[in-house]
Amino acid sequence: xxxxxxxxxxxxxxxxxxxxxxxxxxxxxxxxxxxxxxxxxxxxxxxxxxxxxxxxxxxxxxxxxxxxxxxxxxxxxxxxxxxxxxxxxxxxxxxxxxxxxxxxxxxxxxxxxxxxxxxxxxxxxxxxxxxxxxxxxxxxxxxxxxxxxxxxxxxxxxxxxxxxxxxxxxxxxxxxxxxxxxxxxxxxxxxxxxxxxxxxxxxxxxxxxxxxxxxxxxxxxxxxxxxxxxxxxxxxxxxxxxxxxxxxxxxxxxxxxxxxxxxxxxxxxxxxxxxxxxxxxxxxxxxxxxxxxxxxxxxxxxxxxxxxxxxxxxxxxxxxxxxxxxxxxxxxxxxxxxxxxxxxxxxxxxxxxxxxxxxxxxxxxxxxxxxxxxxxxxxxxxxxxxxxxxxxxxxxxxxxxxxxxxxxxxxxxxxxxxxxxxxxxxxxxxxxxxxxx
Amino acid sequence: xxxxxxxxxxxxxxxxxxxxxxxxxxxxxxxxxxxxxxxxxxxxxxxxxxxxxxxxxxxxxxxxxxxxxxxxxxxxxxxxxxxxxxxxxxxxxxxxxxxxxxxxxxxxxxxxxxxxxxxxxxxxxxxxxxxxxxxxxxxxxxxxxxxxxxxxxxxxxxxxxxxxxxxxxxxxxxxxxxxxxxxxxxxxxxxxxxxxxxxxxxxxxxxxxxxxxxxxxxxxxxxxxxxxxxxxxxxxxxxxxxxxxxxxxxxxxxxxxxxxxxxxxxxxxxxxxxxxxxxxxxxxxxxxxxxxxxxxxxxxxxxxxxxxxxxxxxxxxxxxxxxxxxxxxxxxxxxxxxxxxxxxxxxxxxxxxxxxxxxxxxxxxxxxxxxxxxxxxxxxxxxxxxxxxxxxxxxxxxxxxxxxxxxxxxxxxxxxxxxxxxxxxxxxxxxxxxxxxxxxxxxxxxxxxxxxxxxxxxxxxxxxxxxxxx
Numbered sequence: 001x002x003x004x005x006x007x008x009x010x011x012x013x014x015x016x017x018x019x020x021x022x023x024x025x026x027x028x029x030x031x032x033x034x035x036x037x038x039x040x041x042x043x044x045x046x047x048x049x050x051x052x053x054x055x056x057x058x059x060x061x062x063x064x065x066x067x068x069x070x071x072x073x074x075x076x077x078x079x080x081x082x083x084x085x086x087x088x089x090x091x092x093x094x095x096x097x098x099x100x101x102x103x104x105x106x107x108x109x110x111x112x113x114x115x116x117x118x119x120x121x122x123x124x125x126x127x128x129x130x131x132x133x134x135x136x137x138x139x140x141x142x143x144x145x146x147x148x149x150x151x152x153x154x155x156x157x158x159x160x161x162x163x164x165x166x167x168x169x170x171x172x173x174x175x176x177x178x179x180x181x182x183x184x185x186x187x188x189x190x191x192x193x194x195x196x197x198x199x200x201x202x203x204x205x206x207x208x209x210x211x212x213x214x215x216x217x218x219x220x221x222x223x224x225x226x227x228x229x230x231x232x233x234x235x236x237x238x239x240x241x242x243x244x245x246x247x248x249x250x251x252x253x254x255x256x257x258x259x260x261x262x263x264x265x266x267x268x269x270x271x272x273x274x275x276x277x278x279x280x281x282x283x284x285x286x287x288x289x290x291x292x293x294x295x296x297x298x299x300x301x302x303x304x305x306x307x308x309x310x311x312x313x314x315x316x317x318x319x320x321x322x323x324x325x326x327x328x329x330x331x332x333x334x335x336x337x338x339x340x341x342x343x344x345x346x347x348x349x350x351x352x353x354x355x356x357x358x359x360x361x362x363x364x365x366x367x368x369x370x371x372x373x374x375x376x377x378x379x380x381x382x383x384x385x386x387x388x389x390x391x392x393x394x395x396x397x398x399x400x401x402x403x404x405x406x407x408x409x410x411x412x413x414x415x416x417x418x419x420x421x422x423x424x425x426x427x428x429x430x431x432x433x434x435x436x437x
Numbered sequence: 438x439x440x441x442x443x444x445x446x447x448x449x450x451x452x453x454x455x456x457x458x459x460x461x462x463x464x465x466x467x468x469x470x471x472x473x474x475x476x477x478x479x480x481x482x483x484x485x486x487x488x489x490x491x492x493x494x495x496x497x498x499x500x501x502x503x504x505x506x507x508x509x510x511x512x513x514x515x516x517x518x519x520x521x522x523x524x525x526x527x528x529x530x531x532x533x534x535x536x537x538x539x540x541x542x543x544x545x546x547x548x549x550x551x552x553x554x555x556x557x558x559x560x561x562x563x564x565x566x567x568x569x570x571x572x573x574x575x576x577x578x579x580x581x582x583x584x585x586x587x588x589x590x591x592x593x594x595x596x597x598x599x600x601x602x603x604x605x606x607x608x609x610x611x612x613x614x615x616x617x618x619x620x621x622x623x624x625x626x627x628x629x630x631x632x633x634x635x636x637x638x639x640x641x642x643x644x645x646x647x648x649x650x651x652x653x654x655x656x657x658x659x660x661x662x663x664x665x666x667x668x669x670x671x672x673x674x675x676x677x678x679x680x681x682x683x684x685x686x687x688x689x690x691x692x693x694x695x696x697x698x699x700x701x702x703x704x705x706x707x708x709x710x711x712x713x714x715x716x717x718x719x720x721x722x723x724x725x726x727x728x729x730x731x732x733x734x735x736x737x738x739x740x741x742x743x744x745x746x747x748x749x750x751x752x753x754x755x756x757x758x759x760x761x762x763x764x765x766x767x768x769x770x771x772x773x774x775x776x777x778x779x780x781x782x783x784x785x786x787x788x789x790x791x792x793x794x795x796x797x798x799x800x801x802x803x804x805x806x807x808x809x810x811x812x813x814x815x816x817x818x819x820x821x822x823x824x825x826x827x828x829x830x831x832x833x834x835x836x837x838x839x840x841x842x843x844x845x846x847x848x849x850x851x852x853x854x855x856x857x858x859x860x861x862x863x864x865x866x867x868x869x870x871x872x873x874x875x876x877x878x879x880x881x882x883x884x885x886x887x888x889x890x891x892x893x894x895x896x897x898x899x900x901x902x903x904x905x906x907x
Contacts, residue, residue: 042522244580
């Protein structure tokens with residue numbers, strides 16, 4: 001793999017490129033999808049791809065090369081296209097290596113896992129035990145090997161493996177709950193717990209009534225809070241800010257959340273997205289993005305860092321900086337204390353379709369799904385349906401009153417794009433709307 | 438095509454290893470795209486993606502595996518992986534496929550000017566000209582984001598029932614995202630256009646006028662827009678709003694795999710059940726169609742990714758649920774036949790039930806005629822924020838370009854008009870349908886791993902009576 005990456009970089013330099021990056025990735029991931037309490041399909045991948053980033057006279061081009069038997073021809077074609085394109089005056093180069101990287105090795109028990117059926121069964125049984133009648137979801141064994149070489153002296157290898165399971169349980173057509181299990185070590189991975197969580201919420205959610213619009217104190221389960229912190233982290237990419245796709249423009253040093261909120265991006269810590277380096281080969285590291293509610297930095301690659309007079313945060317993607325894994329600093333409240341704090345409010349467990357009226361203002365709505373509960377003094381008094389959170393991302397983060405002391409690793413289809421380690425959150429004055437008949 | 442031999446080999450090997458049904462699909466996607474961000478060519482991408490996906494049915498269980506390593510040994514190993522996945526499945530209810538005809542055929546989409554013959558610099562110049570004109574309007578546009586993408590998709594599909602189908606499908610997409618500011622306030626918008634065919638699509642879109650008109654309307658909305666009225670009133674929606682409603686509030690809930698719960702964990706379920714066929718969801722005027730054979734629409738195809746011949750499907754007909762979108766697996770469960778809705782975004786994922794080009798069928802009203810019948814209401818020409826629950830029952834569309842209507846006349850712009858209605862409430866309020874059918878493109882997300890797939894969303898203007906707006 002490393003030889004192939006070197007060959008691509010050398011070929012690009014020989015053809016006149018000033019900068020080149022090649023990341024040869026072997027994907028051996030495996031998945032079981034399940035629905036109606038049984039598997040629906042098993043998916044396996046055997047792929048090796050070279051992601052290439054070439055710069056010729058400040059003309060920047062990215063590519064994925066799939067036919068690895070003809071990489072020279074591919075690079076020739078790509079350089080020809082790059083030459084014919086236009087300069088990017090904002091391009092500021094790639095990181096200069098070499099770098100030394102933290103030692104990280106995947107769990108041998110994860111690598112050796114050939115069949116995930118037991119994990120699927122454990123999750124389904126966990127949900128059924130708690131009163132669910134129908135379960136669906138996915139089990140994943142992710143495994144990737146990377147060999148990255150750049151024209152600036154970077155050489156890096158990384159072997160990443162993790163387990164992930166997402167389960168949605170239904171106790172009736174309108175009563176559902178969701179659970180997530182994730183870990184880089186087999187010993188961390190608890191699909192039965194995820195199933196029990198999904199089943200317990202589904203059982204509680206039976207016989208929902210239509211919700212009532214208004215402003216509520218809301219307890220956010222880690223899955224829905226993770227969906228919001230994921231919005232925050234993605235909105236902190238410098239490229240995203242430049243494109244007008246973020247409410248965090250010109251807010252460095254300003255308050256964007258309550259003092260309870262400290263958000264860190266860290267690709268080097270243990271998560272199912274843990275990696276040794278970013279797409280330029282810069283070692284991943286801990287970056288405090290929001291400290292006690294105040295915005296400290298955007299996520300940068302070398303080019304955006306120069307533009308913003310900052311340093312790369314080691315978050316380069318091929319084009320734009322991306323979060324790796326998001327960590328919320330936990331609070332000092334127990335989960336029970338958070339619920340007990342709510343004299344009259346809501347408990348939301350999941351959401352989807354977070355959409356903006358204007359990205360730059362942060363005005364959004366998102367639709368809670370799965371269990372939606374009216375709670376009084378910490379007790380569930382009703383199950384609801386048919387509501388929407390219609391609010392503003394920064395206002396929601398500013399209204400965070402309390403965080404629990406035990407964050408959980410959340411990542412979920414579409415809404416939580418990277419691992420977010422998030423606790424339970426209590427947010428005041430959340431605006432709830434409903435559909436009119 | 439040497440790769441066709443590998444596809445045929447995959448099917449033969451799968452059969453020899455015990456698959457009662459096997460299919461293999463080779464895809465090559467020549468992709469090119471770029472982003473022009475605030476006038477700068479920011480991200481040029483050129484990829485030549487190819488590989489083979491193999492799906493097998495063994496003892497009533499499905500296995501799928503994919504590789505981009507196109508040697509006989511790798512293809513054999515990929516078949517082994519698919520068969521192993523099926524054999525280790527603990528499925529108790531056997532999966533079956535509905536019986537379908539087999540085809541040996543070729544189909545392709547003609548290109549007046551081949552996408553491959555248009556150099557990237559010409560494509561960039563085309564979009565830069567639009568960008569320059571936007572900047573020449575004298576409007577404050579602090580963020581401009583244009584993306585042009587082309588994809589030339591070659592496929593070869595073979596299955597163990599004798600189907601052998603080759604296809605070539607060139608596609609062009611344009612996306613823009615604009616931020617317009619005025620007196621400290623902003624409006625943002627995005628639009629997506631798609632085309633099956635060659636470079637001639639760029640002219641068919643009339644991009645320059647569309648983008649400039651949009652920027653002007655955003656400025657006008659900021660400068661002259663007033664608060665949208667709240668309460669029950671009449672509403673006229675433009676083609677963009679009809680299109681998203683057709684896709685979200687008809688297409689998705691009629692996907693049979695959702696109805697059956699196969700997507701429950703991710704894309705969700707449906708408010709419809711297998712027993713819902715024939716039930717009323719809208720007024721008699723509501724006909725919503727999904728049709729892969731609409732010429733030049735981005736999701737044009739003649740045979741789906743299970744080799745089933747494509748045809749027009751009436752999802753809602755005269756206001757009633759008429760037909761679900763089916764692939765062979767869902768059709769077998771529901772005791773019917775596939776209607777050719779199986780699609781995969783690339784070689785490395787299974788084909789599942791997908792919409793293609795979904796639209797409200799136009800009727801005979803001109804926009805002026807729709808307006809004439811409105812004493813007081815809102816004309817919502819386009820939207821920005823939108824979402825819908827996972828059963829596709831509670832939808833919200835917040836206006837981007839909208840106007841007050843009084844006595845049949847369009848008055849001043851109104852801002853952030855919100856429709857927040859249930860699916861039956863929306864479709865039941867339709868009392869007149871226009872003839873100004875327009876399509877936009879979208880990426881429709883579904884499945885795990887996620888498959889963001891080309892789709893068209895279309896419709897004409899429609900009039901809805903007495904709906905609650907805020």
